[in-house]
Amino acid sequence: MDYRVLLVESDRLLLERMAQVVNDTPGFTLVAKFQSVSDALGQGTVFQPNLVLLDIEQPGGMGLIAEFRKIYSEAAILCMGEKWQAERASQSIKSGAKGYIIKPFTGMELQEAVETFSRLGSDAGAETLVFFSPKGKSGKTTLLANLAMALARKVREPVGIIDADLQFGDMAVFFNLAPHTTIVEAVRDVKFLSPASLSSYYMSVAPNVRVLCGTPTPNMVDRIAIDRLEQLVSMSRSMFRYLLIDVPAGFNPTSIAMAENANTTFLVSMINGAYEIEHMKQALTVFRDWENVEERAKVIFTRVEPCDARSKMELSQKLGYPVTEIIPNEYVIVSDAADKGKMATDIRPDSSLSRQVDRLADNIIGRHHRIRWDRS
Missing domain, CATH: 3.40.50.300 (P-loop containing nucleotide triphosphate hydrolases)
Incomplete structure (x- = not known):
């Protein structure tokens, strides 16, 4: 499956860095990138992404999952954070995300994260x-x-x-x-x-x-x-x-x-x-x-x-x-x-x-x- 990626990251340098990784990873195409959550919710649908990479380490970050699920009902949501937090990762899944990935990520890490949720489904977890x-x-x-x-x-x-x-x-x-x-x-x-x-x-x-x-x-x-x-x-x-x-x-x-x-x-x-x-x-x-x-x-x-x-x-x-x-x-x-x-x-x-x-x-x-x- 080819992924059309919408990237939402509040840090400009990280946004550019991860945008490059997405574009360089086989099977992934960056269709849009946003620093502003409101812009992503209001303007991103025109690009018809099927994968949203969402920064949830901002105020109200966990609550954003429901908003993005509503707007992008056909897309999988993969949450991003600076370090692994078991409780946050579990909560993001329960809130409707497909998985949780550490940022910045490599192309291989992105592929493995997507393969994991594709294989295990939205309720993934052993x-x-x-x-x-x-x-x-x-x-x-x-x-x-x-x-x-x-x-x-x-x-x-x-x-x-x-x-x-x-x-x-x-x-x-x-x-x-x-x-x-x-x-x-x-x-x-x-x-x-x-x-x-x-x-x-x-x-x-x-x-x-x-x-x-x-x-x-x-x-x-x-x-x-x-x-x-x-x-x-x-x-x-x-x-x-x-x-x-x-x-x-x-x-x-x-x-x-x-x-x-x-x-x-x-x-x-x-x-x-x-x-x-x-x-x-x-x-x-x-x-x-x-x-x-x-x-x-x-x-x-x-x-x-x-x-x-x-x-x-x-x-x-x-x-x-x-x-x-x-x-x-x-x-x-x-x-x-x-x-x-x-x-x-x-x-x-x-x-x-x-x-x-x-x-x-x-x-x-x-x-x-x-x-x-x-x-x-």
């Missing part, structure tokens, strides 16, 4: 899924990785993974990656990034699946400030259809903050004796403070044998809480896949593990439309 375990050795990393692949395969849209298990994250090992940038650099730089520039910190591991790797060494956990990690997650949401976050086991500042900012938190535990049910009961006492707890907190047990409807029902009864999914003990398949640098669901798509992961993905996709952009 459904954020956090994977939490009351204790370690739950199988959540294996589940998360295979689920990300299943979601990407089914929806054919971008899926992101953030390894926020800050001391013992192993996504890089799991995917056999040697990252040049990790969550450490992304959190450090987040105040100066936009979604387009943040994209380079993620590594591609499969079509439509990208990973932000965890800290290279456990002692780097001190470099991850929680407020900046939350900013990173908020910005990442504008890049993907689904965002899956691996967090440390147990309750700690990272796992709590990520759960509070997620649409859904999956509590994952591996059945290996009688204690897992009690551990899960204790963990659920914390999440029960949420008003809509059964919508936001989902329980998954792994290595369940036999992995059938009866086992799932018995686990739910013992727990006193619905069990969303059970995952079979497929250690041999998982191990074989890891040795080959592949996902278990790829090498054995007919396995019980693959079927259960696919069912979980279908469940997530089926309720996706109800909870997008309900958080900033």
Whole structure:
């Protein structure tokens, strides 16, 4: 699609600079530029733009979105600001804009911003899924990785993974990656990034699946400030259809903050004796403070044998809480896949593990439309 751009920027030097970028970017033509909002609203329609780049960092800037939507009903509105602000970006979407871009921008950043809203639509923003375990050795990393692949395969849209298990994250090992940038650099730089520039910190591991790797060494956990990690997650949401976050086991500042900012938190535990049910009961006492707890907190047990409807029902009864999914003990398949640098669901798509992961993905996709952009 070719874009006929109307540019509205109060700073004259920025206006000229960005006008040049627009004209130099393939697929974009600058049809009009204005410093004055009133002039843009009163005179711009004659140019019939289908994309408005709107500066909202002026008095009443957020309120301008409704005015421009009314006058330019056939055009997409892309808001501009000098730095990324999650709340402002989210509010601009809710007000009817298609996205938010940092100014001044490059041609590549403009293209990526437009591609994002074209791909995700006006209600763009990932459904954020956090994977939490009351204790370690739950199988959540294996589940998360295979689920990300299943979601990407089914929806054919971008899926992101953030390894926020800050001391013992192993996504890089799991995917056999040697990252040049990790969550450490992304959190450090987040105040100066936009979604387009943040994209380079993620590594591609499969079509439509990208990973932000965890800290290279456990002692780097001190470099991850929680407020900046939350900013990173908020910005990442504008890049993907689904965002899956691996967090440390147990309750700690990272796992709590990520759960509070997620649409859904999956509590994952591996059945290996009688204690897992009690551990899960204790963990659920914390999440029960949420008003809509059964919508936001989902329980998954792994290595369940036999992995059938009866086992799932018995686990739910013992727990006193619905069990969303059970995952079979497929250690041999998982191990074989890891040795080959592949996902278990790829090498054995007919396995019980693959079927259960696919069912979980279908469940997530089926309720996706109800909870997008309900958080900033």
